Amino acid sequence: MTPFDYIRPATIAEAVAAAATPGAAYLAAGTNLLDLMKGGISRPTRVVDISRLPGLDRIEALPDGSVRIGALVRNADLAHDAAFARAFPSVAEALLSGASAQLRNAATVGGNLLQRTRCSYFHDAASACNKRSPGAGCDARGGENRLHAVLGWSDACIATHPSDFCVPLVAFDAVVEIEGSGGRREIALEALHRLPDAAPERDAVLDPGDLIVAVRLPAAARNFAAHARYLKLRERTSYAFAVVSAAAALDLDGGTIKSARLALGGVAAKPWRARAAESLLAGASPGLPAFRRAAETALAGATPSGDNGFKIELAQRMVARALSLAAAGTPARVPALPASPFSSTAGALHVA
Amino acid sequence: MNLSISLTVNGERRDVALDDPRVTLLDLLRERLHLTGTKKGCDRGQCGACTVLVDGRRINSCLTLAASLDGAAVLTIEGVAHGDTLHPVQAAFIAHDGFQCGFCTPGQIMSAIGLIAEGQAGDDPERIREAMSGNLCRCGAYAGITEAVLDAQHTLAAAEKGRAA
Numbered sequence: 330m331t332p333f334d335y336i337r338p339a340t341i342a343e344a345v346a347a348a349a350t351p352g353a354a355y356l357a358a359g360t361n362l363l364d365l366m367k368g369g370i371s372r373p374t375r376v377v378d379i380s381r382l383p384g385l386d387r388i389e390a391l392p393d394g395s396v397r398i399g400a401l402v403r404n405a406d407l408a409h410d411a412a413f414a415r416a417f418p419s420v421a422e423a424l425l426s427g428a429s430a431q432l433r434n435a436a437t438v439g440g441n442l443l444q445r446t447r448c449s450y451f452h453d454a455a456s457a458c459n460k461r462s463p464g465a466g467c468d469a470r471g472g473e474n475r476l477h478a479v480l481g482w483s484d485a486c487i488a489t490h491p492s493d494f495c496v497p498l499v500a501f502d503a504v505v506e507i508e509g510s511g512g513r514r515e516i517a518l519e520a521l522h523r524l525p526d527a528a529p530e531r532d533a534v535l536d537p538g539d540l541i542v543a544v545r546l547p548a549a550a551r552n553f554a555a556h557a558r559y560l561k562l563r564e565r566t567s568y569a570f571a572v573v574s575a576a577a578a579l580d581l582d583g584g585t586i587k588s589a590r591l592a593l594g595g596v597a598a599k600p601w602r603a604r605a606a607e608s609l610l611a612g613a614s615p616g617l618p619a620f621r622r623a624a625e626t627a628l629a630g631a632t633p634s635g636d637n638g639f640k641i642e643l644a645q646r647m648v649a650r651a652l653s654l655a656a657a658g659t660p661a662r663v664p665a666l667p668a669s670p671f672s673s674t675a676g677a678l679h680v681a
Numbered sequence: 682m683n684l685s686i687s688l689t690v691n692g693e694r695r696d697v698a699l700d701d702p703r704v705t706l707l708d709l710l711r712e713r714l715h716l717t718g719t720k721k722g723c724d725r726g727q728c729g730a731c732t733v734l735v736d737g738r739r740i741n742s743c744l745t746l747a748a749s750l751d752g753a754a755v756l757t758i759e760g761v762a763h764g765d766t767l768h769p770v771q772a773a774f775i776a777h778d779g780f781q782c783g784f785c786t787p788g789q790i791m792s793a794i795g796l797i798a799e800g801q802a803g804d805d806p807e808r809i810r811e812a813m814s815g816n817l818c819r820c821g822a823y824a825g826i827t828e829a830v831l832d833a834q835h836t837l838a839a840a841e842k843g844r845a846a
Contacts, residue, residue: 334702356746358744359744359745364725367724376702380749405799429814430739430812430814430815431729431732432740567810665805
């Protein structure tokens with residue numbers, strides 16, 4: 330780690346002022362930032378510790394039916410909050426499918442949104458990476474890229490956004506509250522992360538000093554609680570990032586889909602909302618034919634960025650499977666292996 | 682820069698002057714407080730060897746800045762036994778061969794203590810395995826570890842029941 334000044338502001342206003350200077354970085358739990366600093370990928374000269382800021386660690390049910398999640402709520406606390414998990418079961422499942430128990434106990438909501446890509450070339454200081462050093466080139470393009478993006482990528486960058494949590498959040502129209510030098514503003518989570526275009530060094534539409542203070546889920550997201558799943562394919566059973574993931578939610582009215590929500594993870598530099606597929610599902614009768622059509626539509630614009638053409642077919646199958654599982658109903662309890670397509674019944678061997 | 686922090690480590694108050702904010706909780710424990718039971722494996726949050734409890738919750742001490750923990754209570758492997766009486770999780774790891782070389786064991790045991798306190802896994806071995814997936818064991822003692830966690834959980838639940846009765 331390169332040396333830095335450590336600052337612990339007492340208020341949000343002090344934090345924003347301290348972090349607006351070049352070279353500053355916010356520190357919450359540090360589960361991502363410290364890893365990046367140890368690898369020499371992030372070299373902040375000033376670390377602004379926001380972990381003690383008051384009032385940002387609450388989960389609040391608002392009178393209009395929405396829920397407001399403070400940016401410093403820990404992933405495990407949100408996933409295990411009974412009222413939250415009941416209302417937004419696929420969000421809880423996504424949280425529990427990510428990282429390890431130790432990391433979930435520390436990692437925060439705001440930090441999860443702003444975690445950096447796990448592209449191995451981004452993490453290897455000896456490799457060319459436009460996200461890390463603008464203009465340097467992209468070694469992932471001709472390298473090991475079977476896990477890279479198939480949607481929204483550019484010649485400059487083919488990295489994916491690694492968050493599980495963000496996938497159902499974006500499907501449910503989550504809103505991000507941001508405190509910045511110009512005061513408080515809010516934007517849709519779908520508009521927070523950027524596609525790489527020619528400037529992959531900018532992961533999000535945030536300005537220096539901008540601080541995420543909360544994430545809100547609107548009341549309408551509650552309509553899907555009975556039929557909401559997150560499904561995540563990993564290269565090992567647990568504690569791995571998604572090859573492809575899908576958040577699927579249905580609001581069913583008898584034999585008809587009133588409304589559907591669908592988003593994908595592991596396929597692009599941002600959590601990928603599949604609105605055209607949602608429109609196709611609205612009014613359809615739930616079943617594999619409709620789910621397969623939706624899956625094809627969701628991946629309609631996908632192209633391989635390297636040796637990852639398989640991810641397009643895989644993502645389509647994941648979408649159809651996630652929709653089928655959502656139609657079957659939200660399980661009473663998050664499965665033993667959250668979000669796993671290989672999840673077995675309680676007590677069975679995970680390798681069986 | 683000089684940062685002074687105060688921690689409760691294994692029940693004992695420790696005041697530490699940090700000459701550098703880069704010190705992680707793991708390095709503080711090992712290098713400054715000479716509590717070397719907590720191990721440095723990957724130092725990047727991937728192996729779990731550095732697991733300790735902070736305010737009762739298991740975390741990776743390698744990914745935590747010590748400066749950010751001012752006022753926290755830390756429990757390490759050195760603080761779990763009562764004198765010569767092993768903690769039930771320690772005893773269960775021995776009874777079930779939950780280790781071979783032992784390097785990952787302090788982290789495994791602290792993780793297991795945290796897991797049992799979380800109370801989410803119940804008697805389901807698959808939930809135990811999933812909840813222990815942040816702790817790698819290169820010797821492959823996973824089967825014994827799962828049995829040890831299940832056994833220790835029963836022992837602790839029985840002790841709790843005994844106290845309540």
